[in-house]
Amino acid sequence: xxxxxxxSQTFKVKEGPLSFLINLSDYIDTGLFLDHRESRRDIASxxxxxxxxxxxxxxxxxxxxxxxxxxxxxxxxxxxxLSNTYIDWAKRNFTxxxxxxxxxxxxxxxxxxxxPKEIGLGRKYDIIVLDPPTFSRSAKMDQDFDIQRDxxxxxxxxxxxxxHDG
Numbered sequence: 001x002x003x004x005x006x007x008s009q010t011f012k013v014k015e016g017p018l019s020f021l022i023n024l025s026d027y028i029d030t031g032l033f034l035d036h037r038e039s040r041r042d043i044a045s046x047x048x049x050x051x052x053x054x055x056x057x058x059x060x061x062x063x064x065x066x067x068x069x070x071x072x073x074x075x076x077x078x079x080x081x082l083s084n085t086y087i088d089w090a091k092r093n094f095t096x097x098x099x100x101x102x103x104x105x106x107x108x109x110x111x112x113x114x115x116p117k118e119i120g121l122g123r124k125y126d127i128i129v130l131d132p133p134t135f136s137r138s139a140k141m142d143q144d145f146d147i148q149r150d151x152x153x154x155x156x157x158x159x160x161x162x163x164h165d166g
Contacts, residue, residue: 004011010097015043017067018068019096031034031063031089036131038114046127057125057161059111059132059154066129073128078105080114112150115157125127126166128158 002141010023015037024032044098047070056070061079071077071094079090085139087108089120091101111132 015065018072020060020063020065020068020093021096029062032065033062036065040066043127043129044049044069045069045071047075050126055124055128056127056129058129059115059158061090061132062086062131063107064093066091066131067104068097068099071104072097076104078107078125080107080109080111082108082110090113111154115154115161119157119160123161124163124166125161126163128166130154130158 002163009025010021012019013022014033015032018157022031022032024030043056043066052076054070056067056075056077058064058067058070058077060078061067061081064079067079067090073115081087081090087106091106094104123124132151
């Protein structure tokens with residue numbers, strides 16, 4: 001059966017000049033959201049339009065596709081996700097595209113807890129990608145995440161981290 005052939009296999013796919021690892025069997029999602037394809041290209045274009053070094057923050061980064069596109073365009077990226085599996089996958093996507101993950105920041109953290117700390121440190125970003133799940137519950141989190149309840153505060157916190165021309 002076809003399901004036996006693809007079980008536990010990771011495949012490389014191309015998106016423009018970049019490559020990404022997908023997995024068709026082991027997770028709920030494949031590792032690459034196709035409906036974000038144009039948004040990823042837009043991020044790369046925006047990075048190039050600044051005409052200066054750019055810092056990009058990718059929250060709920062999943063497998064790092066937005067970060068890969070931004071880094072490929074020249075940005076320094078910070079990618080944050082609660083899952084070690086996805087952080088490791090993001091690093092593999094960087095390596096696959098000859099981008100050194102050691103030159104970028106990857107953090108496993110509960111974003112609801114991390115954002116206030118980052119604001120307190122006074123860090124700023126030129127571009128912020130905020131693509132949260134609808135709902136998330138994990139033993140690694142202090143509280144569950146519900147987009148209906150939490151989105152206004154998330155946006156407010158991101159705005160505090162965004163440069164004035166970001």
